[in-house]
Amino acid sequence: MKDLLTIEEREDFEIDLLLQAIYRVSGFDFRRYMRTSIKRRIENRMRLERVLKISGLIEKVMYEKGYAEKMLEDFSINVTEMFRDPEFFKAFRTKVIPFLRELPEIRIWHAGCSTGEEAFSMAILLEEEGLYDRAKIYATDMSEKVLQQAEKGVLPLTRMQVYTKNYLQAGGDQAFSEYYSTDYQHAYLNPDLLRNIDFFQHNLVTDSSINEFHVIMCRNVMIYFTADLQEDVNQLFYDSLSKGGFLGLGSKETIRTMFFCDKYEDFDSLEKIYRKV
Incomplete structure (x- = not known):
């Protein structure tokens, strides 16, 4: 029998499921974004929502109206300025x-x-x-x-x-x-x-x-x-x-x-x- 997933493997799997849920609900696909950046934004959303596991966010995306759009705003990169560089x-x-x-x-x-x-x-x-x-x-x-x-x-x-x-x-x-x-x-x-x-x-x-x-x-x-x-x-x-x-x-x-x-x-x-x- 295969050993249980490590904490890191389980977390990565849950991120896959969350991004799949966002894609199915909203049509926006973040599955090929850099994982380090996505993970930081997920962790920030978990702190704000006081959710302990990523699976808690998946449930919100699937069943809470408008929650997928909230996640989209988390993932959107809005760092800019006039005549930047x-x-x-x-x-x-x-x-x-x-x-x-x-x-x-x-x-x-x-x-x-x-x-x-x-x-x-x-x-x-x-x-x-x-x-x-x-x-x-x-x-x-x-x-x-x-x-x-x-x-x-x-x-x-x-x-x-x-x-x-x-x-x-x-x-x-x-x-x-x-x-x-x-x-x-x-x-x-x-x-x-x-x-x-x-x-x-x-x-x-x-x-x-x-x-x-x-x-x-x-x-x-x-x-x-x-x-x-x-x-x-x-x-x-x-x-x-x-x-x-x-x-x-x-x-x-x-x-x-x-x-x-x-x-x-x-x-x-x-x-x-x-x-x-």
Whole structure:
């Protein structure tokens, strides 16, 4: 007779069952996310609910209305800021923009946009370069909650000093405060900046291509995916890019080890900007 499962094996099995339950109830598939990240979020939810075993969460997902959506918000990655990694946006401004100038229209996809800060940053950059009127930014995320927040264009006032610093380091030379108004608690982006941004739900794990794009941004999202899921998502991006289109990844992400790395030019290897050949 086989020995009983170890505590670690039993816990891993329960995580499998929980993720399967979430998928069956909601249609959102986290089974190929990095297990270490998922486990931290499960443990946090267990502490909040004062649940001792993962099986207790499975029961809630299966029988408690709306609980699967609560777990989805736990798993959603919402770390973002305006002009995050300023050197990336500076490189985009100086190196990619000259190629975009040659296009009659510009389609950009921000995949995993969270609350919209990077899409807002792109809108400002394109506005300053005189390209925003012929650009369309598609900003997608799997979380309806963060998309509803993004559509409002409202930012915490406490973050604007950091965002201003990022903007200047990214090559901005205007008064950043001209792009928003404030009250005692929030900063409100000028509505004109939102005119060419479409926010809508899209799941990188299960959904297909939504258009053909000249630029795709997916920065600091795939670090939470397993290697095989990264390959699938990068195939989605490759299929969604026009010939000569640009792919922007996060500082800890790469396509070098993937099947289609020879299908891209290292346009700016330091800032992880690749061009489809």
